[in-house]
Amino acid sequence: MSSTKLERVIIVGGGLGGLATALSFYYIFPRHNLKAPSITVYERDTMESSRLNEGYTLQLRNDPSSGGIQALKTIDEQLYRDIKQMAAPTGNKNIGMKIGFGINCDINPTIKFIRDTEHEMFRVARYNLRNRLVEEVKRSSSLSSVIDLQWNSHVIKADYDKITNKVIVELQDGRRDECDLLIGEYFVGIV
Numbered sequence: 001m002s003s004t005k006l007e008r009v010i011i012v013g014g015g016l017g018g019l020a021t022a023l024s025f026y027y028i029f030p031r032h033n034l035k036a037p038s039i040t041v042y043e044r045d046t047m048e049s050s051r052l053n054e055g056y057t058l059q060l061r062n063d064p065s066s067g068g069i070q071a072l073k074t075i076d077e078q079l080y081r082d083i084k085q086m087a088a089p090t091g092n093k094n095i096g097m098k099i100g101f102g103i104n105c106d107i108n109p110t111i112k113f114i115r116d117t118e119h120e121m122f123r124v125a126r127y128n129l130r131n132r133l134v135e136e137v138k139r140s141s142s143l144s145s146v147i148d149l150q151w152n153s154h155v156i157k158a159d160y161d162k163i164t165n166k167v168i169v170e171l172q173d174g175r176r177d178e179c180d181l182l183i184g185e186y187f188v189g190i191v
Helices: 016-031 068-075 077-085 126-143
Strands: 008-012 038-042 057-061 095-101 109-115 121-125 147-150 155-161 166-171 176-179 181-184
Touching (some): 008 166, 016 068, 016 126, 016 147, 166 181
Antiparallel strands (some): 155 166
8 A cells, every 4th residue: 555645735615614624734733743735725705705694603612522612722722712702792601502303293303402511612603703714824824835725716526546646626717736635625516
């Protein structure tokens, strides 16, 4: 079995998952004395404010089943603190909501409100969270050339080249790019 050095990563999708993944590579690799790979994030939106209609909030928790807060802290402690400051006010209560299916005669969805004083949790507007992650990617890009966030770049196809051991992506405008690892954010629908 041959091993390939991870030098180039392409992330398709500049939403929360894609941006957090890019930042994870940027921050976590050097902590383990590894050189972070070159990362390109292709986002089909034309600019960061294209998602103004995303008006809902997300709940970030640090309980074992969620891990959102642990993920932010692992990426960067200051980034976590900045995002926590953007949290929606909840007073001194840690209240979360779990939506699931309960067993009843109608098999209707049930909503449970959870009061949890043991685990930290807070809500943040998705739009603000994404913009803060974009800001962090821009800041990291000004410090090094590890992350390249490309707006208005719609990936339409991906193929694996067995000879070069690379993944080749094709963009809607005809550009092509190659990488050692392709990461597709949820719902990218290219493969």
